[in-house]
Amino acid sequence: MANWMNVVNLCRCWRDANNMGETFYARAFILQGVGGVKFGRQEISLPFRKIFMETEPPHAGEYAAILQKMLTENETAAEAVRVAGRQDLAEALVEREAAREHLQGIQANRDRYLAEYTEQHRRELLGQMRRSMQETLAQELLEAGEDEVEALLDLPKREIDDIRMRIGQRKLGKQFAWVEYESAGRGGYVTFRRGKTRCRFWHDLGAGKALMVIEVPDEARWETETSIPLAEREAVLRFIGEDTILHQAPGHLFRIDSNSIVILAPF
Amino acid sequence: MQPTPDFEAYARTLQRVMQAAVDEAESLRDQARAERDAAHADRMSAQDILHELDQAGRIAAQDYVQQHRRELNAQLRLELQALVATKLLNSGQTAAEIAETLQVPAAWVERVQKT
Numbered sequence: 001m002a003n004w005m006n007v008v009n010l011c012r013c014w015r016d017a018n019n020m021g022e023t024f025y026a027r028a029f030i031l032q033g034v035g036g037v038k039f040g041r042q043e044i045s046l047p048f049r050k051i052f053m054e055t056e057p058p059h060a061g062e063y064a065a066i067l068q069k070m071l072t073e074n075e076t077a078a079e080a081v082r083v084a085g086r087q088d089l090a091e092a093l094v095e096r097e098a099a100r101e102h103l104q105g106i107q108a109n110r111d112r113y114l115a116e117y118t119e120q121h122r123r124e125l126l127g128q129m130r131r132s133m134q135e136t137l138a139q140e141l142l143e144a145g146e147d148e149v150e151a152l153l154d155l156p157k158r159e160i161d162d163i164r165m166r167i168g169q170r171k172l173g174k175q176f177a178w179v180e181y182e183s184a185g186r187g188g189y190v191t192f193r194r195g196k197t198r199c200r201f202w203h204d205l206g207a208g209k210a211l212m213v214i215e216v217p218d219e220a221r222w223e224t225e226t227s228i229p230l231a232e233r234e235a236v237l238r239f240i241g242e243d244t245i246l247h248q249a250p251g252h253l254f255r256i257d258s259n260s261i262v263i264l265a266p267f
Numbered sequence: 268m269q270p271t272p273d274f275e276a277y278a279r280t281l282q283r284v285m286q287a288a289v290d291e292a293e294s295l296r297d298q299a300r301a302e303r304d305a306a307h308a309d310r311m312s313a314q315d316i317l318h319e320l321d322q323a324g325r326i327a328a329q330d331y332v333q334q335h336r337r338e339l340n341a342q343l344r345l346e347l348q349a350l351v352a353t354k355l356l357n358s359g360q361t362a363a364e365i366a367e368t369l370q371v372p373a374a375w376v377e378r379v380q381k382t
Contacts, residue, residue, distance in 0.1 A: 071277065071280060077285070078284050082288050088295060089296075089299040092303050092306070096309070103310075103312055118331075120328075122328040122332065137351065141369075148358075
């Protein structure tokens with residue numbers, strides 16, 4: 001029993017060693033008469049059951065051999081702890097040196113870094129200005145009746161569509177068309193635009209329910225005066241009527257007569 | 268009968284050896300931590316300097332663009348118009364047509380064509 005108590009005490013010592021540090025732990029455990037001792041990741045089994053159950057204690061020489069083995073393995077584990085610590089420090093020193101060199105490199109090349117940053121921001125600003133100029137030119141080209149503006153200025157179709165919407169261009173058949181308005185006293189001009197086509201019609205104030213009358217060529221004179229096929233006349237006049245209501249007389253109606261488009265009050 | 272081994276003495280030896288190793292490892296760990304803190308401080312200093320230079324560069328670039336806005340815009344416009352003129356020439360349009368579209372002198376389009 002005295003031997004058993006000594007083993008228990010030994011285990012307690014190892015158990016206490018558990019709290020000694022983060023990198024190393026020793027643990028002892030006794031469970032239902034079966035025991036073992038663990039150092040770090042290595043476990044050494046002791047014949048606790050045998051010690052506990054047998055009436056006669058094992059030969060003292062056996063304990064000596066077991067404990068000598070423990071001492072050796074303990075030293076190995078302790079060395080492993082030291083090696084891990086040295087490795088960690090070596091890595092930290094490398095990290096520190098890299099950070100120091102990086103900082104010194106920046107301090108020694110302040111002018112170069114400043115020049116690079118300045119150039120980078122200058123390029124960004126010029127890029128923004130170029131983009132803005134592309135949009136301005138795109139609008140000018142669209143207003144001049146160019147159809148292939150995306151390809152001409154390398155702009156996305158979505159942006160061109162946005163500009164078209166902003167300047168009132170809408171699809172008419174396969175092409176985009178738009179209407180421009182000019183005032184001149186009581187009347188003015190309504191100009192139908194599609195591609196390079198440009199047709200200018202006089203408009204005047206109406207009377208009664210008619211707010212405005214846009215004079216257009218009748219069918220007989222249509223092609224001669226507009227250079228637009230007669231087959232498209234109805235669609236073109238409808239387009240002008242819709243656009244006029246949209247931009248000049250919201251809430252009004254329009255009627256197409258033989259030689260005019262009449263913008264009407266709704267009631 | 269052989270004497271019973273002194274288990275307490277073995278345990279003390281084990282504990283002493285391991286305690287010494289742990290003490291050394293903890294000391295190394297503290298040194299490593301100090302080095303890492305210093306490295307972190309260096310990195311922060313480097314970042315601060317770069318940020319400061321970036322801001323100075325931004326301001327210098329803005330000043331430059333502000334001072335030269337008119338010339339830069341004119342230059343960009345010419346460059347883009349030349350690009351468009353070249354594409355329109357390649358598509359078969361005449362210099363006169365292009366000049367009308369771009370609202371530039373026909374002679375300028377002809378110069379673009381030659382270059």
